[in-house]
Amino acid sequence: MELSKFLASLIPFKPDELQDIVSHFEKENIPKNTMLIEQGQVSKKLYFIENGMGRSYYLKEDGKEVTQWFFGVGKFMSSVDSFFQQIPSIYYLEILEDSTVYSISNENMDLLFYKYHKMEKLGRLVSIEMLTKVVNKLNAIQFQTARERYEYMLAEFPDISYRVPLGHIASYLGMTQETLSRIRK
Amino acid sequence: MELSKFLASLIPFKPDELQDIVSHFEKENIPKNTMLIEQGQVSKKLYFIENGMGRSYYLKEDGKEVTQWFFGVGKFMSSVDSFFQQIPSIYYLEILEDSTVYSISNENMDLLFYKYHKMEKLGRLVSIEMLTKVVNKLNAIQFQTARERYEYMLAEFPDISYRVPLGHIASYLGMTQETLSRIRK
DNA sequence: AACCGTTTTTGACATAAGTCAAAAGAAAAC
DNA sequence: GTTTTCTTTTGACTTATGTCAAAAACGGTT
Numbered sequence: 001m002e003l004s005k006f007l008a009s010l011i012p013f014k015p016d017e018l019q020d021i022v023s024h025f026e027k028e029n030i031p032k033n034t035m036l037i038e039q040g041q042v043s044k045k046l047y048f049i050e051n052g053m054g055r056s057y058y059l060k061e062d063g064k065e066v067t068q069w070f071f072g073v074g075k076f077m078s079s080v081d082s083f084f085q086q087i088p089s090i091y092y093l094e095i096l097e098d099s100t101v102y103s104i105s106n107e108n109m110d111l112l113f114y115k116y117h118k119m120e121k122l123g124r125l126v127s128i129e130m131l132t133k134v135v136n137k138l139n140a141i142q143f144q145t146a147r148e149r150y151e152y153m154l155a156e157f158p159d160i161s162y163r164v165p166l167g168h169i170a171s172y173l174g175m176t177q178e179t180l181s182r183i184r185k
Numbered sequence: 186m187e188l189s190k191f192l193a194s195l196i197p198f199k200p201d202e203l204q205d206i207v208s209h210f211e212k213e214n215i216p217k218n219t220m221l222i223e224q225g226q227v228s229k230k231l232y233f234i235e236n237g238m239g240r241s242y243y244l245k246e247d248g249k250e251v252t253q254w255f256f257g258v259g260k261f262m263s264s265v266d267s268f269f270q271q272i273p274s275i276y277y278l279e280i281l282e283d284s285t286v287y288s289i290s291n292e293n294m295d296l297l298f299y300k301y302h303k304m305e306k307l308g309r310l311v312s313i314e315m316l317t318k319v320v321n322k323l324n325a326i327q328f329q330t331a332r333e334r335y336e337y338m339l340a341e342f343p344d345i346s347y348r349v350p351l352g353h354i355a356s357y358l359g360m361t362q363e364t365l366s367r368i369r370k
Numbered sequence: 371a372a373c374c375g376t377t378t379t380t381g382a383c384a385t386a387a388g389t390c391a392a393a394a395g396a397a398a399a400c
Numbered sequence: 401g402t403t404t405t406c407t408t409t410t411g412a413c414t415t416a417t418g419t420c421a422a423a424a425a426c427g428g429t430t
Contacts, residue, residue, distance in 0.1 A: 066327075066328060068320075068324075080313060080317065081317050113306065117302040120302060120309060121298065121305050123309045124305060124309040124312055127312035127313050128265060128269055130316055131265060131315055131316045131319060132265065132266050134319045134320055135319055137323065138319060138322065138323050138326065141323065141326055141327050142251075142326050142359035174327040
């Protein structure tokens with residue numbers, strides 16, 4: 001999904017506004033398995049996924065990867081607190097498939113927020129949407145059996161569920177790979 | 186914490202702006218055990234807690250209450266998606282102690298967002314803060330033992346942990362009351 | 371201070387999911 | 401097309417937490 005289409009679908013920007021806003025982003029092609037940011041670094045960019053997909057994950061003390069979120073087409077991908085508060089990231093951001101993304105720097109983002117009231121509103125709407133989704137996941141994780149959690153996954157990320165390694169999904173859902181493998185049958 | 190102090194701590198509002206904004210809120214005293222909104226209703230108001238505390242919860246199919254969040258002093262309390270999208274609430278909002286709150290209607294909130302760019306920014310900042318906290322809880326719930334989850338609770342809500350019934354905390358943490366009781370020793 | 375209702379604790383047992391280890395299957399590299 | 405590496409499945413056993421039920425502790429009210 002194109003960035004300008006996405007923006008216009010949320011807020012009625014004028015054509016010249018839209019053009020100005022999009023011009024602050026940079027379109028990039030990113031090959032699979034690219035790390036956009038590593039744990040401990042301060043995130044410099046926010047990404048919008050036109051095509052492809054990625055995930056955020058962190059490492060537990062024992063070194064195991066825990067997938068924290070999947071980012072599909074038409075979503076913003078970032079290490080939220082690192083990007084907006086410019087603090088070291090807890091998460092790795094990884095591109096999982098060859099992807100086309102629009103990236104924007106923190107400075108440019110602030111500039112747009114400052115310049116366009118509507119952009120600030122868009123930021124608020126996107127944040128609240130994300131908040132709602134995280135709350136949904138929380139409810140799934142907290143009070144559902146492993147089987148129901150997998151069903152939540154299929155509902156929330158229908159397109160992604162079949163494209164990533166089992167282990168990524170298992171850790172996303174808070175269960176072991178073995179358990180997920182048993183459930184899928 | 187006073188509303189105006191809280192607002193000013195996040196964004197440098199001018200005195201007259203601050204006064205205008207606060208005038209759109211209504212200060213109310215609410216006795217404990219009051220239900221601010223019930224499951225299925227559309228949330229008409231957003232609340233800022235000057236003093237006291239509340240929680241949001243929902244009912245599982247088997248009728249058990251599940252605490253979803255606690256709201257303490259200096260926080261906004263709402264059924265986020267119901268208030269902002271004006272859809273039926275999944276949650277109950279309950280005041281747990283005699284409280285003083287500032288409430289604002291959805292229309293007035295929109296009006297403030299529209300009138301003040303800075304207010305929109307505040308909305309974004311508050312949303313992202315909440316998002317970060319929910320993600321924290323998610324990580325605690327997802328990958329920690331019951332004992333560690335209780336420690337997360339003490340860290341996140343130090344003031345609240347000793348003021349609410351055990352059952353509320355247990356369901357908030359995704360465990361049974363019996364388990365929590367055993368842990369606390 | 372004795373009573374009643376609510377909340378918390380304790381006990382015995384059940385179970386979903388985790389752990390460890392190895393085999394089978396798929397994908398990538400040569 | 402064969403080898404190597406990575407991913408998924410299967411099996412046997414362990415464990416943390418849940419369930420159900422009853423007893424104890426607490427808090428408010430008369």
